[in-house]
Amino acid sequence: MKRALNFNAGPAALPEAVLKRAEKEWLEYGDTGMAVMEMSHRSKEYEYINNTAQQMFRKLLSIPEDYEVLFLQGGASLQFTMVPMNLMEEGKTAYYVLTGSWSEKALKEAKKLGKAEIAASGKENQYKTIPSLSNIKPLTEGSYLHITTNNTIYGTQWHDIPAGLDLPLVADMSSDIMSRPLEISNYGLIYAGAQKNLGPSGVTVVVIKKDLLARSKDSLPTMLDYRTQAGSASLYNTPPTLAVYLLKLVLEWAESLGGVKSLEKINQEKAGILYSAIDESDGFYHGHADHGSRSMMNVTFTLDTEETTKVFLEEAKARGFTGLAGHRSVGGCRASIYNAVPLEHVEQLAQFMKEFSKR
Template identity: 70%
Template sequence: MKRALNFNAGPAALPESALAKAEKEMMNYQGSGMAVMELSHRSKEFEEINERTKNLLRNLLTIPDEYEILFLQGGASLQFSMVPMNLLEEGSIASYVLTGTWSEKALKEAQKVGNAVIAASSKNANYRFIPSSSEIDIPAESSYLHITTNNTIYGTQWHSIPENLPVSLVADMSSDILSRPLNLSAYGLIYAGAQKNLGPSGVTVVIIHKDLLNRSRPGLPSMLDYRVHADSQSLYNTPPTLSIYFLMLVLQWAEELGGVKQLEQLNKQKAALLYDAVDSSGGFYTGHAEEKSRSLMNVTFTLNNEDLTSAFLHEAEESGFIGLAGHRSVGGCRASIYNAVPLENVEKLSDFMNVFRSKN
């Protein structure tokens, strides 16, 4: 079967080996006579999946024991509310660095919960860059600083995070988790929707320092309280069992590939191919992000006019490339090259860009 050259921003490409294994096990998981989505979440089989998935993630990202790993629902968008509900202490402030649409939405939800302010922003430059640490102003009364480590719409990424902060650092890593090694000790909490680098949509990973679990406001609804999910091993209610199973398969694939350092190397190779096609085009393609802030996950670029853009996208689709249209906030084109996008597919896109330029 011919597979699409998938550059969708999310839900995004999954490793073919993970899909093949899921297909093989679809009707009969581990001799149970049932598909994974038919298993009870209280069954021995699913409890093993849940535990195996946590252990794989802990090993791949070198997550210290003092951090809890939670598998939740509601996407990163629910975390926009859960973070301030659990971490924004009475009388304190939540500080947010605005680097794109998703950080704007996170701030908006936090302001419904309590006092949330902008600590830095690149909005006036149409989010072409990541603010430097020296530009971040954190009020003394802050409970935490929130950043979005990769900005899918604008194609920017934090390549060095603020360090030695007087407050906990909270990060939305939905679109670049597992793409490079992390120093987990620099973060108080990380959250990530799975549908870009970790698996299919439906499960959200939260990694939280155990000390922060005690900050939750009294009287929170149980489903919105991190402590409830930590105490129940993410099994307080019926979890998204199929999504967690696929997360396990993707993590197994990453482990077999060589881990996060190998993924980082491949991601750098893929990004270099496309940025070279942009930079060597003599202005035919123009990158949206400033060079020092360029994302390794989402390569955004424009062409000289709408007619050329339409022709590019039309010819690309006819050649098998999917998901290359840019977001309306930026226009132009966007190639999302998450972990599971094969290097050979990116090579084909780079060749296509060069050929299209030479013809036009």
């Protein structure tokens, strides 16, 4: 089998070492005589997987004990609803910074549940730029401020995170979680779908400061109350056991590389290679995001015509590259270079881009 040069935006590439480890344990995990997806989630073997994954996640991101780590289902899209359901306070406003489609969707759900307003927006600039902190309007009597740290469609990323706020900072980190170190104390709540940097689709990680759990009301549906999962180590109901197992393997792989700081260094190198190919093309490729807002995870660019773009994508596919078509709202091309995308694959893509522009 020849592995694809996978630049999909999500579900995305998984580390080859993780897939090989999972293949070895596919029919039998440990000495159980069962595959992971066959065993009871109440068994000591699965509890070990679940607890180890939580502990490793805490270690890699330096999460202190006054935060809960939850493994939930429903993707980031369900968190668009759960966050306001649990964190909105009576008479206070939930603020949202709009940096793309996902933050728009999060705001839309929040407005269904209470008072929610735009604190700042990059929409008028076609979401090419992350709003500067000085452009965020004064936040008074707020329940929380919500940001999306990386924007897969537009290829932008927050590099200057709001800090020292008088209200909790909530962050959707679905597409850049574990790509760089975090100062967890700056956040009240973080959530991330696993299918880009943490593992396969099916599990969503939520990190919430314990004192925020007091905001959840008893009238909430049981499964939409953060306290339900926090009180049962994310084992209140049947979890996505296979997804959590693979999440554990990805975390072990990340640790073997040297942790999040090492991943950040590799990610910076990968992004630098592709942005150099764009910037040094004499205008053949045009980066969508402004320089100061460029993403290390999703490199977006356009070519002069749709016909040239079509030929580029066809030739790229013939060379083994997959997932390079840009989102329909932006067009052009997009290379998603999450943690598991090898440096060599990025180098091959940059070389192809240079050859194509010359021809």
